[in-house]
Amino acid sequence: MLSIIISSYQKYYFDQLVKNISETIGDGFQYEIIQIWNPxxxxxxxAYNSxxxxxxxxxxxxLHEDIIFHTQNWGEILLNHLRQxxxxxxxxxGSSYVTTAPCSWTVSEEYMFANILQGNKQNKEYTHIRSTKENLTPVLAVDGVFLxxxxxxxxHFRFDENxxxxxxxxxxxxxRVSEKFQNYVVDDILIQHFSNGNLDKVWFDANIKVREKLGSDFNKQKDLKVEKNVFKSFLYNYFRYYPVNRKNILFTLKFYPKKLNFKDHLEITKKYYQYIRYSGNINKKK
Incomplete structure (x- = not known):
């Protein structure tokens, strides 16, 4: 009834998860685990398409391999959600808002929904992040730890191997799935994740590539405060990794949120001025 697909490279975590699934998914529940060994x-x-x-x-x-389930009989719970x-x-x-500027699903607190025990690889501590307001919270973007x-x-969609x-x-x-179907974050399946993520340049560039490919026309109404703040964050991170020059400034403007008020436009213009003014010092740090 359920095929669990894992791109795996850490034997300890994988073996731990296999045991945990057998103990929590539910007695008599039919499932298979497909490990794609992928160091x-x-x-x-x-790996996922394979x-x-x-x-x-x-x-x-x-499913990521560095997790364990805390919910009993979660297999049937999951299937009940998927049957709709x-x-x-x-x-x-996941989140219910997509900004004009490149950003992950963690766009802002008011649009982020999660029910997860977020920890670290040492398994010394974790935080219960719970911001769901109902059993099924409609979202657009979904975090890849559990899909x-x-x-x-x-x-109809498959993962994009580009x-x-x-x-x-x-x-x-x-x-892409959200354009045809409704995605949800659920609050009745709880996992513990042994990772805080790795938000590096590769992660940043991937978000840019996704936004270039799909655009940002997913919400009927724009939240101007969020749009401004995310764009400012995008500028900061972009010029952490890339030099301040004419070519790169023009590139960032591709993601400029145009429907801002005059005050916000002025604030962002001042940011650009500061990057240009101190470009020599900024570029030396690259």
């Missing part, structure tokens, strides 16, 4: 042998998109091609059940769960005809992806973290979808729906690394795949996949 940087291929992109996660290729796993899906090998799957035998009608429901798919793409209009459902796209079921996740445990459940009907196989028939997956077949995304070559291990970032951006979840944002791209979930936003």
């Amino acid at each position: 940087n042998l291929m992109s996660i998109t290729k 796993g899906a091609e090998k799957s035998k059940f009608e429901n798919l769960l793409f 005809e209009s459902t796209g992806i079921i996740g445990i973290a 459940a979808i009907k196989k028939a729906t997956y077949n 995304l070559k690394a291990f970032h951006g795949y979840d944002l791209d996949f979930s936003l």
